[in-house]
Amino acid sequence: MTKHVVAAAADVPPGERLKVDVAGTPVAIFNLDGEFFGLMDRCPHMGGSLCEGRLIGLVESEGPGRYKYSRGGEIVRCPWHGWEFDIRTGKSRFDPSRWKTRAYAFDVAKGEELVEQAYEAETVDVSVEDEYIVVDI
Amino acid sequence: MPAVAPGAIDCDLHPAVPNVKALLPYFDDHWRDMIVQRGVHELDSISYPNNAPMTARPDWKPETGKAGVDLDRLRAEALDGFQTSLAICNCLYGVQLLYTEDMAYAYARAVNDWMAAEWLDKEPRLRASIVIPPQNPEYAAAEIDRLAGDKRFVQVLMLVMDEMPLGRRRYWPIYKAAERHGLPIGIHAGSAYRHPTTPVGWPSYHAEDSAAQAQAFQTTLSSLMTEGVFAEFPELKVVLLESGFAWLPSHMWRLGKFWRGLRMEIPWVDRHPMEIAKEHVRLTINPRDVPPSAEAVERLMNHFESDEMLLFSTDYPHWQFDGDDALPDGISPALAQKICQDNPLATYPRLKETVS
Amino acid sequence: MNVKTETRTPTSADPSVKLAIADCDIHPSPKSVEKEIYPYLEERWRKHNDIYGLILRQPYQSGPAYPKGQPDAARRDAYVPGGGRPGSDVKYMGTHHLDEHNVQLGVLNPLRSGQGLQNVDFAAAYCRAVNDWQISHWTSQDARLKGSVCLPYEDAALSVEEIERRAGDPNFVQAFMLIRTSEPMGQRRYWPIYDALAAANMPLAVHAFGFGGTPSTSSGWPSYYIEDMVAHAQSAQSMVMSLVMEGVFERAPGLKVVVVEAGFAWLPPLAWRLDRIWEKNRAELPHVKRPPSEYIRDHIWLTTQPFEEPDRRSHLKDTMEWIGWDKLLFATDYPHWDFDDPARLPLPKVDKATRENFFLGNALDLYGLR
Numbered sequence: 001m002t003k004h005v006v007a008a009a010a011d012v013p014p015g016e017r018l019k020v021d022v023a024g025t026p027v028a029i030f031n032l033d034g035e036f037f038g039l040m041d042r043c044p045h046m047g048g049s050l051c052e053g054r055l056i057g058l059v060e061s062e063g064p065g066r067y068k069y070s071r072g073g074e075i076v077r078c079p080w081h082g083w084e085f086d087i088r089t090g091k092s093r094f095d096p097s098r099w100k101t102r103a104y105a106f107d108v109a110k111g112e113e114l115v116e117q118a119y120e121a122e123t124v125d126v127s128v129e130d131e132y133i134v135v136d137i
Numbered sequence: 138m139p140a141v142a143p144g145a146i147d148c149d150l151h152p153a154v155p156n157v158k159a160l161l162p163y164f165d166d167h168w169r170d171m172i173v174q175r176g177v178h179e180l181d182s183i184s185y186p187n188n189a190p191m192t193a194r195p196d197w198k199p200e201t202g203k204a205g206v207d208l209d210r211l212r213a214e215a216l217d218g219f220q221t222s223l224a225i226c227n228c229l230y231g232v233q234l235l236y237t238e239d240m241a242y243a244y245a246r247a248v249n250d251w252m253a254a255e256w257l258d259k260e261p262r263l264r265a266s267i268v269i270p271p272q273n274p275e276y277a278a279a280e281i282d283r284l285a286g287d288k289r290f291v292q293v294l295m296l297v298m299d300e301m302p303l304g305r306r307r308y309w310p311i312y313k314a315a316e317r318h319g320l321p322i323g324i325h326a327g328s329a330y331r332h333p334t335t336p337v338g339w340p341s342y343h344a345e346d347s348a349a350q351a352q353a354f355q356t357t358l359s360s361l362m363t364e365g366v367f368a369e370f371p372e373l374k375v376v377l378l379e380s381g382f383a384w385l386p387s388h389m390w391r392l393g394k395f396w397r398g399l400r401m402e403i404p405w406v407d408r409h410p411m412e413i414a415k416e417h418v419r420l421t422i423n424p425r426d427v428p429p430s431a432e433a434v435e436r437l438m439n440h441f442e443s444d445e446m447l448l449f450s451t452d453y454p455h456w457q458f459d460g461d462d463a464l465p466d467g468i469s470p471a472l473a474q475k476i477c478q479d480n481p482l483a484t485y486p487r488l489k490e491t492v493s
Numbered sequence: 494m495n496v497k498t499e500t501r502t503p504t505s506a507d508p509s510v511k512l513a514i515a516d517c518d519i520h521p522s523p524k525s526v527e528k529e530i531y532p533y534l535e536e537r538w539r540k541h542n543d544i545y546g547l548i549l550r551q552p553y554q555s556g557p558a559y560p561k562g563q564p565d566a567a568r569r570d571a572y573v574p575g576g577g578r579p580g581s582d583v584k585y586m587g588t589h590h591l592d593e594h595n596v597q598l599g600v601l602n603p604l605r606s607g608q609g610l611q612n613v614d615f616a617a618a619y620c621r622a623v624n625d626w627q628i629s630h631w632t633s634q635d636a637r638l639k640g641s642v643c644l645p646y647e648d649a650a651l652s653v654e655e656i657e658r659r660a661g662d663p664n665f666v667q668a669f670m671l672i673r674t675s676e677p678m679g680q681r682r683y684w685p686i687y688d689a690l691a692a693a694n695m696p697l698a699v700h701a702f703g704f705g706g707t708p709s710t711s712s713g714w715p716s717y718y719i720e721d722m723v724a725h726a727q728s729a730q731s732m733v734m735s736l737v738m739e740g741v742f743e744r745a746p747g748l749k750v751v752v753v754e755a756g757f758a759w760l761p762p763l764a765w766r767l768d769r770i771w772e773k774n775r776a777e778l779p780h781v782k783r784p785p786s787e788y789i790r791d792h793i794w795l796t797t798q799p800f801e802e803p804d805r806r807s808h809l810k811d812t813m814e815w816i817g818w819d820k821l822l823f824a825t826d827y828p829h830w831d832f833d834d835p836a837r838l839p840l841p842k843v844d845k846a847t848r849e850n851f852f853l854g855n856a857l858d859l860y861g862l863r
Binding site: 190 | 770
């Protein structure tokens with residue numbers, strides 16, 4: 001397993017997202033309240049870029065006419081056909097067990113710790129003062 | 138051509154009200170007087186012009202008068218003719234088409250009492266659907282409650298085209314009552330003619346009215362599913378009567394495709410419409426809008442991914458096939474057996490009860 | 494929103510996307526009606542639009558009574574950099590879509606074109622302006638693009654004028670109507686249109702939507718946007734039925750009709766049903782001399798977006814065989830959401846020639862562009 005540095009933490013403020021490459025795979029990074037989550041940036045339906053999609057909350061229901069809303073901004077809709085994906089898990093809303101996109105677990109590492117370790121950083125310059133989004137692959 | 142299994146259950150036949158005089162004994166004094174005084178005509182829907190070819194098969198049509206009015210002929214032609222063990226009567230007298238809800242309610246009660254006395258009492262193989270006035274869903278629910286105790290009534294009858302799409306909440310008192318009594322909702326071809334018969338306007342020809350029923354069934358299923366009728370009434374079953382069935386798989390593909398992207402609009406729909414249909418929707422086998430080759434019929438049957446959805450029917454006395462050619466080529470004997478007996482019994486639990 | 498692309502993501506997953514393709518349903522929009530459409534409108538109609546706007550047989554001044562699933566019903570990534578609604582810039586369309594997917598022929602179907610306006614004279618003027626705009630802003634700017642002659646179809650005489658104005662103009666490959674007309678399209682008020690199209694050897698595209706004023710189901714107006722979208726298939730079926738059962742194809746045997754953006758899997762069951770009912774009702778239909786399925790086979794084409802998605806590709810293959818692979822025209826509906834990517838389409842396996850025709854050849858043949 002190698003630690004990949006994919007972006008500087010400051011590049012993805014809360015509520016924002018960034019499209020990066022992780023070992024050759026396009027990945028969308030989302031910042032939910034300071035936590036970083038990644039989804040393979042290809043919708044399992046027809047390959048649309050999830051990073052280009054709108055964020056909504058989770059809309060559930062206990063029956064017709066009854067709406068239960070939670071987790072604002074944590075669901076991304078593919079811009080092509082509107083499929084909803086849970087940013088935290090990569091699972092679709094309509095059929096979580098069968099339809100999902102790969103989810104990446106990101107950590108934040110301090111630059112000063114990183115420089116002591118081995119890592120890959122294809123496009124990111126690591127400096128000891130800053131924080132970085134990293135993933136082990 | 139696959140044979141109809143002896144003992145099949147015919148899920149759609151049409152005893153006809155010969156004329157309003159036959160119904161008069163079943164009204165109360167007030168309505169009887171009004172009907173006579175106002176000269177209320179026969180409630181014969183334009184869906185079935187009396188002399189149009191598909192309204193009555195030539196060998197099922199009497200010399201004079203309507204087809205389907207004579208019990209002896211129905212016994213010989215429909216029951217004995219197909220060796221059916223049980224048959225469900227769906228009376229198509231145009232009660233649903235009246236604008237005055239109180240009058241419609243009176244007619245519904247009269248038709249149901251007439252059906253019980255003139256048909257069910259006289260022929261033990263017959264069962265019937267409860268005719269209701271959709272003009273007032275509370276009246277309709279009351280009529281269901283009134284008759285549900287008579288186990289020979291096995292279904293609630295509606296027409297596929299009404300004031301609003303049938304999934305809308307306005308109609309839910311009907312579904313609530315039906316579910317409470319374990320009665321399927323039978324949605325039959327036909328219209329209350331509140332709207333043009335196609336979504337692009339009034340057609341010119343009776344043939345188009347007939348053909349357009351299929352589109353009406355499609356949008357009706359869209360409505361029932363997106364409105365969450367099966368979420369709200371999880372025990373409810375819906376039977377599409379005289380609807381055709383070849384269109385069903387492709388319609389479910391389309392509805393399901395859009396649901397995957399628009400789930401948030403209707404979050405109470407938690408599975409693919411095809412899964413809902415397999416559990417809650419049944420369709421009668423005649424008329425059958427199937428491809429001309431047996432090989433293609435076999436492929437079409439695979440598209441259903443279920444052998445439980447189709448129910449045998451003759452649609453007597455409507456003209457949908459000749460002779461005893463009631464089942465399409467391309468259906469396996471095993472599937473024919475399910476269509477003729479297993480599926481109807483599973484859909485209408487009351488059929489299993491002996492009625493003395 | 495802050496989206497940065499660090500690396501270029503290859504979208505092509507299928508080698509055949511390197512083939513040139515036709516896209517038979519692209520939706521251009523003006524960046525500004527005042528700058529782009531007004532030059533083609535008389536002063537009288539510019540003033541009219543400023544005061545009254547485009548009034549259709551539908552409730553709101555702008556926006557539908559069934560709000561859509563995404564704003565503008567458009568892909569988020571189709572907004573033009575530097576400003577501009579999706580599909581409003583010919584250069585951006587050229588790179589973002591035509592280059593990207595190797596589109597050799599892109600058929601333009603303008604949707605907000607004045608068709609179906611309550612004011613029929615305004616409709617005719619606006620359609621004419623939109624047709625002029627298609628030439629000036631699109632087809633003269635990119636040779637891959639071809640226009641559709643928008644017709645003010647609720648007035649047949651004015652439509653015939655527009656057809657005759659554009660007949661033979663290589664900027665256009667077809668005429669254009671919307672499915673939900675005020676009466677079923679086969680009825681005689683529209684016959685002069687079909688006569689003129691047949692005389693001009695111009696195919697007719699009929700696209701989903703339209704506000705003829707009839708509820709979108711024969712049992713009244715549904716509640717939800719999803720129902721409204723799905724119901725285009727039922728409207729299309731009724732439209733095809735009307736053309737066949739009114740004898741339009743007997744009257745105009747040269748007429749070719751393309752059903753656009755209404756799906757396609759519904760066509761075989763419709764054809765089987767019409768055949769059966771026609772057989773029983775010959776007495777009512779002496780003007781329908783052949784089985785409906787034959788007219789459908791000879792006269793109806795369909796674009797493939799929104800693509801059909803059964804669980805099993807073999808079921809889709811059955812359906813496409815029953816329709817006839819040569820009757821299907823690939824389309825993306827760019828820039829709308831609901832976009833079908835040619836590289837990613839779950840197409841059943843067929844031989845190379847059939848596949849190439851599906852993506853390009855059928856359109857070239859239909860539009861006489863081989």
